[in-house]
Amino acid sequence: MEEKKSIWKFGTREVVYAAIGAALYAVLTYALNFLQLPGTGNVTMRPAIVIPMFFGIAFGPIVGFIAGFVGNILADLLSGYGFWFWWDLGNGIVGLLPGLFSALIVNYRAGKSILLAELSVILGSGLGMGLASVSERWVSGADWNTVLVANFLPAFLTDIANGLVLLPLLMVAFAAVINRSGRG
Amino acid sequence: MLVAWNYHYRNSPMDHIDPRARWIFSFAFLFAVTQTWNPQLLAGLFAIALVWYAMGRVSWKDARRGWLLISFMLFSMIVVNTIITGGGAGGVVPPGGQLVWPDGFSLFGRHLTYGLTVERLWFAISQLMRILGISLLFILIPYTMDSRAYGATFSKLGLPDRLAYTMELAFRFIPSLARNLAVTLDAQKARGFELEKVRGGLIKKIARIAPLLIPLTMNAILSSEDIANAMDLRGFGQRKRTWLFALQYHWWDWVLIAFSVVLLVGVTVLVHALGMGGFAVPAWFYTFFAG
Amino acid sequence: MPETLVLPLEVRGLSFRYRSRESWALRDINLNLRPGEVMLLAGSSGCGKTTLMRCINGLIPLSYHGEKHGDVFLYGQSVQKMSLSQISTRVGTLLQDPERQILGTYVLNEVCFGLESLGLPRSEMLERAGQALKRLGIWHLRDHETFNTSGGEKQKVALAGVLAMQPQILLLDEPLASLDPASAHEALQTFRALADEGLAVMLVEHRVEDVLAIQPERVVYMEDGQVTYSGDSAGLMDVVDYTRIKLPASVVMRRAKGQPLPEFKPAVPALNPASQPLVEFRDVRFRYTPDSPEILHGLNLSVRAGEVIAILGHNGSGKTTTVKHALGLLKPTSGQVLLEGVDTTKTTVAWAARTVGYVFQSPTQMLFAPTVREELAFGPTNLGFSKPKIAENVEWAIETVHLQDELPTPPLALSFGQQKRVSIASVLSMRSRILMMDEPTAGQDYWNYQAFMDTILQTPGFDAIIFITHDLDLALIYANRVVMLFDGQVVADGSPREVLADEDQLRGWRVLPTSLLRMNQQYFPQTGRFLRAEALSQFASV
Numbered sequence A: 001m002e003e004k005k006s007i008w009k010f011g012t013r014e015v016v017y018a019a020i021g022a023a024l025y026a027v028l029t030y031a032l033n034f035l036q037l038p039g040t041g042n043v044t045m046r047p048a049i050v051i052p053m054f055f056g057i058a059f060g061p062i063v064g065f066i067a068g069f070v071g072n073i074l075a076d077l078l079s080g081y082g083f084w085f086w087w088d089l090g091n092g093i094v095g096l097l098p099g100l101f102s103a104l105i106v107n108y109r110a111g112k113s114i115l116l117a118e119l120s121v122i123l124g125s126g127l128g129m130g131l132a133s134v135s136e137r138w139v140s141g142a143d144w145n146t147v148l149v150a151n152f153l154p155a156f157l158t159d160i161a162n163g164l165v166l167l168p169l170l171m172v173a174f175a176a177v178i179n180r181s182g183r184g
Numbered sequence B: 001m002l003v004a005w006n007y008h009y010r011n012s013p014m015d016h017i018d019p020r021a022r023w024i025f026s027f028a029f030l031f032a033v034t035q036t037w038n039p040q041l042l043a044g045l046f047a048i049a050l051v052w053y054a055m056g057r058v059s060w061k062d063a064r065r066g067w068l069l070i071s072f073m074l075f076s077m078i079v080v081n082t083i084i085t086g087g088g089a090g091g092v093v094p095p096g097g098q099l100v101w102p103d104g105f106s107l108f109g110r111h112l113t114y115g116l117t118v119e120r121l122w123f124a125i126s127q128l129m130r131i132l133g134i135s136l137l138f139i140l141i142p143y144t145m146d147s148r149a150y151g152a153t154f155s156k157l158g159l160p161d162r163l164a165y166t167m168e169l170a171f172r173f174i175p176s177l178a179r180n181l182a183v184t185l186d187a188q189k190a191r192g193f194e195l196e197k198v199r200g201g202l203i204k205k206i207a208r209i210a211p212l213l214i215p216l217t218m219n220a221i222l223s224s225e226d227i228a229n230a231m232d233l234r235g236f237g238q239r240k241r242t243w244l245f246a247l248q249y250h251w252w253d254w255v256l257i258a259f260s261v262v263l264l265v266g267v268t269v270l271v272h273a274l275g276m277g278g279f280a281v282p283a284w285f286y287t288f289f290a291g
Numbered sequence C: 001m002p003e004t005l006v007l008p009l010e011v012r013g014l015s016f017r018y019r020s021r022e023s024w025a026l027r028d029i030n031l032n033l034r035p036g037e038v039m040l041l042a043g044s045s046g047c048g049k050t051t052l053m054r055c056i057n058g059l060i061p062l063s064y065h066g067e068k069h070g071d072v073f074l075y076g077q078s079v080q081k082m083s084l085s086q087i088s089t090r091v092g093t094l095l096q097d098p099e100r101q102i103l104g105t106y107v108l109n110e111v112c113f114g115l116e117s118l119g120l121p122r123s124e125m126l127e128r129a130g131q132a133l134k135r136l137g138i139w140h141l142r143d144h145e146t147f148n149t150s151g152g153e154k155q156k157v158a159l160a161g162v163l164a165m166q167p168q169i170l171l172l173d174e175p176l177a178s179l180d181p182a183s184a185h186e187a188l189q190t191f192r193a194l195a196d197e198g199l200a201v202m203l204v205e206h207r208v209e210d211v212l213a214i215q216p217e218r219v220v221y222m223e224d225g226q227v228t229y230s231g232d233s234a235g236l237m238d239v240v241d242y243t244r245i246k247l248p249a250s251v252v253m254r255r256a257k258g259q260p261l262p263e264f265k266p267a268v269p270a271l272n273p274a275s276q277p278l279v280e281f282r283d284v285r286f287r288y289t290p291d292s293p294e295i296l297h298g299l300n301l302s303v304r305a306g307e308v309i310a311i312l313g314h315n316g317s318g319k320t321t322t323v324k325h326a327l328g329l330l331k332p333t334s335g336q337v338l339l340e341g342v343d344t345t346k347t348t349v350a351w352a353a354r355t356v357g358y359v360f361q362s363p364t365q366m367l368f369a370p371t372v373r374e375e376l377a378f379g380p381t382n383l384g385f386s387k388p389k390i391a392e393n394v395e396w397a398i399e400t401v402h403l404q405d406e407l408p409t410p411p412l413a414l415s416f417g418q419q420k421r422v423s424i425a426s427v428l429s430m431r432s433r434i435l436m437m438d439e440p441t442a443g444q445d446y447w448n449y450q451a452f453m454d455t456i457l458q459t460p461g462f463d464a465i466i467f468i469t470h471d472l473d474l475a476l477i478y479a480n481r482v483v484m485l486f487d488g489q490v491v492a493d494g495s496p497r498e499v500l501a502d503e504d505q506l507r508g509w510r511v512l513p514t515s516l517l518r519m520n521q522q523y524f525p526q527t528g529r530f531l532r533a534e535a536l537s538q539f540a541s542v
């Protein structure tokens, strides 16, 4: 395109996107707990995780990070769960990593863009949930086995399942919207 | 759907502590407690957390939901992982040790042996003190901090205005988005959509929320243009921001901050200079299982 | 005299083209505005009204980029040389949807937002915010959550936030869109009062007739980026196309006299009063949560085949709450709602959707599919229709709204008006017997909504049509029955003629009589029914 995307810009628009992303993530996480999504075994699904991923892809790493980090804080605040710094940080990274790829994505419908985005989802979830899980070693003294089996795998696997399925749907919809939202 | 913040003014001691001092203390505590497994230190820190929680004067009724969630987490972490499945407890607990039931026990007429050691049991108790201590501190926040205070607090703690304001704005969007979600759900139901009714595999099940997720997200993105305009038109981000929410340190806040520093530095020194970080089982605990 | 030399606002030879567009959104605009004046800016959708405002308040070129010629002067100073925060203390802008510009969670925070941005000390903020709140008579709301205020209150809160910046020029972009007639009238009185205090007010509005009530000093009409009329309101009546802008009924009648009449034949079946009701409300009471106030207080209502019902009522009277009951989206707290004789507590919404098609107000809150075709197939697929049946319904629905060419387009890429039509088609495709529409015309310009209502009413296949509206004229042109809700109760129910007979009564229900209503009442002896102004002109003797 004519203009190079700077992925580190954080102006008024980015403030709004970050805040909306965070609020969306919080509301969806909270609400979908009640709407009783079709369960898959005993793993709690969190389809809302796609929000920080998508906001990262669409608006860059800072917006993605805040959507995940602040969104997770707000979701926990809403349910009265307190404040779990390392998990908040992990969720932030789930949004940040796709954001690093955002400059490479111009056409949100293109197969190549979608593949790239999917890759970033796997990396981001691995890194983010990895960090959060490992923090359990120094926060709660869990052993490696617990970290891997009880913390990392369920979080990582459900996050990428949700991300891989839902992110392309959001990207295709966004491709249609982008022409109409025009502060260019 | 109703989304409600849990905060209301209780005129508790906590309501009179400056939010900045509270965050400073909470983080000092978090970094102090995660350094040590020493029984005396953990017990001391746990006692401080209990006092702190009491200062919030949050009723059981208010905080019940949060505690239920936390109990669930504690149960799976401590009872399931440490006690039942007997994980190695992060290399903290040395292998071997004294069995709790050296001769096994009988249950329903059958003789069972079970490898739980006294050391691991004490480790479970230490874990409980640690995580419960952290929970006691942080679970208070949603109940005792005014949603209007976040922006001013984080800004005064040194975060750039734009980031601090993002937090404030997110609070503004939450009830609107919750209502939009309810409207979208209704609109799709009126087209025969039933969220619960799904056949098919995992992918189909996940994709089932698309009719909710896509309108909600795209609508939010479209409205952000107006919102960004409204902010620009009222001079957002052009100068250093002042905040309507008044924050004021009192002498007790300085005492609390000093205490936080002492706590963090003290524990760090004790752990690193005097080697008080290590795991140990107090002698009296063995006497319970001496028989 | 220096005061007369330096005008608050002068626009000179202004042209603008958005970077992503080929055509010019504004072409050679010249305007000026004096203190104490209200200027009404009218024109159909897309003619450039919002773009002009953006040039004045500095969003163009600071946030929107493109090619610009000419200039805008605020008190003699070019906006080009000013920063957004400098402009913001001179020009206050109120956008269309208050929901989308309120930034604070509490009223006082909202009003202080701009003052916080200016970096003012707390004491001054409180003083200025207090002044603004008192000026608009909403001081009592200062500690309320913005989310919990009503539509009209939200508008005032947003305005207070703008006034706290102490601007001398006020730009208002369609501020009346979602207000009931009485609230709209009050809002207009407020704007007049502000102008009388010395502000220069520029008001964009489709509801021209309503604005004329506050006697704007100047009226400007735009078409396709150009000013085609600028002068007093009397002159406007003769130059603008009366099918594009809603003018007072007497003017339309005068000008339409002798013109050929557009044909209009409603397609709902003839009313049979003995038939079984399709929907029946029996003494319905409703509250949203056990400890929130009761919203509906014992509502009785039945809908039969052959009826076209307009539901009127003030903001918050319970219109949306009521129609949601018909579909079982809400279930009565006490009393019963029967759909074709079946209690809605015993059915699912999905089942009810076969009988009742419900179109929500905002299309963007329901469109999600990658193509229009899939969007239209969503409903019938959920209802378990067969493949050929679905294809047939989709075909029919898209033809009804005249969007055949857009079947492969993503619905989200269409314009607002087209999206609205897709959202209706996506309900039509279920071939429900009853069509319910919540404010089908809000946010669309006069020409578009008139064309759209004509099409729907002439489409065969519906046993009954129900629509909620704040536009009294819509009710009297299209409905054969009007239900008036006031504070959660049906206070009048009958033919438009009966329900709308008494002006004082109407005002009590916060509905204001319009010139079309008065004309229709005057000519009723000749016409025997209510008609649109063009049709009335045949009966007029002058």
Ligand SMILES: Nc1ncnc2c1ncn2[C@@H]1O[C@H](COP(=O)(O)OP(=O)(O)OP(=O)(O)O)[C@@H](O)[C@H]1O
Binding pocket: A181, A182, A183, A184, C018, C019, C020, C021, C025, C043, C044, C045, C046, C047, C048, C049, C050, C051, C052, C064
């Ligand atoms: N951000 C934008 N980028 C590109 N083109 C735009 C943008 N905003 C508006 N336009 C185009 O400029 C023209 C004028 O639009 P504008 O929004 O000023 O019209 P309007 O008179 O305010 O219409 P409405 O009554 O629907 O609000 C239209 O053709 C519109 O599509």
Ligand SMILES: Nc1ncnc2c1ncn2[C@@H]1O[C@H](COP(=O)(O)OP(=O)(O)OP(=O)(O)O)[C@@H](O)[C@H]1O
Binding pocket: B001, C151, C180, C288, C292, C295, C313, C314, C315, C316, C317, C318, C319, C320, C321, C322
């Ligand atoms: N989901 C909800 N939860 C609680 N109260 C609600 C909810 N929706 C509406 N209300 C309240 O119910 C009352 C009636 O609302 P409703 O939306 O039915 O009014 P309306 O007549 O459609 O108004 P409008 O003309 O503004 O659309 C209002 O006081 C409103 O605040």
Ligand SMILES: [Mg+2]
Binding pocket: C049, C050, C051, C173
């Ligand atoms: Mg406009």
Ligand SMILES: [Mg+2]
Binding pocket: C319, C320, C321, C438
């Ligand atoms: Mg309504």
